[in-house]
Amino acid sequence: FSGVFPNHSLFNESSTSESSSESEEPKEVESRSEKDTSLTIHFYFVLVVIPCLISVWYSLAMFFPPQTREKYSLVLWDDGELLFDDQGRPTICPRPSICSEGIRQIILVSISRVTAFSSYVFMGVTFLSKMRFTVQYLPSSLKTRIQCFGDKGWNIFVGLAVLHAVAHYIRYIARQDTDQLATMVHISGLVSLLAVSVAVVNDCCKKKIGEFKRSIIHNWLLTMMCIALCYHHKRAMVISLIFFGLWALDSLLRVVVASRSVSVKDLNDIDVKTTDCSVSW
Numbered sequence: 001f002s003g004v005f006p007n008h009s010l011f012n013e014s015s016t017s018e019s020s021s022e023s024e025e026p027k028e029v030e031s032r033s034e035k036d037t038s039l040t041i042h043f044y045f046v047l048v049v050i051p052c053l054i055s056v057w058y059s060l061a062m063f064f065p066p067q068t069r070e071k072y073s074l075v076l077w078d079d080g081e082l083l084f085d086d087q088g089r090p091t092i093c094p095r096p097s098i099c100s101e102g103i104r105q106i107i108l109v110s111i112s113r114v115t116a117f118s119s120y121v122f123m124g125v126t127f128l129s130k131m132r133f134t135v136q137y138l139p140s141s142l143k144t145r146i147q148c149f150g151d152k153g154w155n156i157f158v159g160l161a162v163l164h165a166v167a168h169y170i171r172y173i174a175r176q177d178t179d180q181l182a183t184m185v186h187i188s189g190l191v192s193l194l195a196v197s198v199a200v201v202n203d204c205c206k207k208k209i210g211e212f213k214r215s216i217i218h219n220w221l222l223t224m225m226c227i228a229l230c231y232h233h234k235r236a237m238v239i240s241l242i243f244f245g246l247w248a249l250d251s252l253l254r255v256v257v258a259s260r261s262v263s264v265k266d267l268n269d270i271d272v273k274t275t276d277c278s279v280s281w
Contacts, residue, residue: 036141043145047125048153055117062092063110097185100171108171115164120239122157126150127243130219131250133257151203158196165193188231195225 061069064080081094090106093099100109128135129150135143168189172180180186199221202214209217226244230237 039141040145043142043149047146048121051121051124052118055121056114059113059117060110062094062113063106097180097183099175099177101175105171105174108167108174111167112164112171115160115167116236119157119160119164122153122160123239124243125153126157127247129153130247133250133254154203155200158200161193161196165189184231185233188228192225192228192232195221195228199225 058077061076061078062081064076065082066080068080069076069078081092083091085091085101089102091099091101092106092109098109098112100106125146129146135146138146172178199218202209202217202221205214223244226240229240
C-alpha cells in the first residue's frame with residue numbers, strides 16, 4: 001500500500017520504523033562487542049598481566065649484586081646474589097639446588113626462576129576458577145571470564161612448569177651435578193610435574209570417562225601437586241597452601257551454606273553417553 005499511496009503517513013510510518021530498527025541493531029551489536037572486548041582487556045590486564053610483571057620483576061632481583069638492594073630498596077624487593085669469582089666469571093649460589101656458574105647456567109636458572117614465579121599467577125587463576133561458591137557472587141561479566149579462563153590458565157601453568165623443569169635438568173647436565181636428583185627438592189618437583197602431566201592427559205579423556213569422573217580425578221591430582229610443592233620450597237609451600245586453603249574453604253562453604261535438602265529420595269541411573277548432564281561435585 002505504501003507504493004500505491006506514497007505520500008500517506010499511515011503507510012510510510014511502518015516502513016520508516018522498520019528501517020530505523022534495522023539500522024539500530026548493528027550499532028547495538030557493535031557497541032556490545034566493543035564493551036565485551038574492553039572488559040576482556042581489563043580482565044587480562046588486572047588479573048594476569050600486572051601480577052605476572054610484578055612476579056617476574058621480584059624474581060629478577062636475585063641477579064643483581066648483593067649491595068644493590070641497599071641503594072634501590074624501593075624497586076628491588078629481594079636480596080641480590082650475583083657474585084664474581086677470581087676469573088671474573090659470574091656465579092649465583094644462594095642454595096645448592098640453583099647454584100650456577102657462567103652466563104649459560106645463569107640464563108638457565110633465570111628461565112627456571114621466571115617461569116616459577118609466573119606460574120604462581122596462573123595457578124591462582126586456576127584455583128579461582130574452581131571456587132564456584134565465591135565466583136557466583138561476582139558480576140556476571142567477571143564470572144564468565146574467570147570460568148572461561150580457568151582451562152587456559154591451567155594449560156599455561158602446565159607449560160610453565162614443564163619449561164621450569166627442563167631448564168633445571170639442562171643446567172644439572174651442564175654442571176654434571178647428578179647429586180641434586182636425589183634431593184627432596186627434585187623429588188617433590190618431579191612428583192608435582194607428573195601430577196600435572198597426568199591431569200592434562202585426564203582432561204583430554206573427558207569424552208571417554210565423563211565430565212564428572214574427570215573432575216574428581218583432576219581435583220585429586222591438583223591436591224597431590226599442592227602436597228608435593230610443600231616439600232619443594234618454602235615459598236612454593238606458602239603460596240600453594242594459600243591457594244589450596246581458599247579452595248578448600250570455598251568447597252566447605254558450598255557444602256554447608258549452598259546445600260539444600262530435597263524431598264525426592266529416588267535416584268535413577270543416567271546414561272552419560274546419550275544424556276548431556278553436568279554435575280558439580
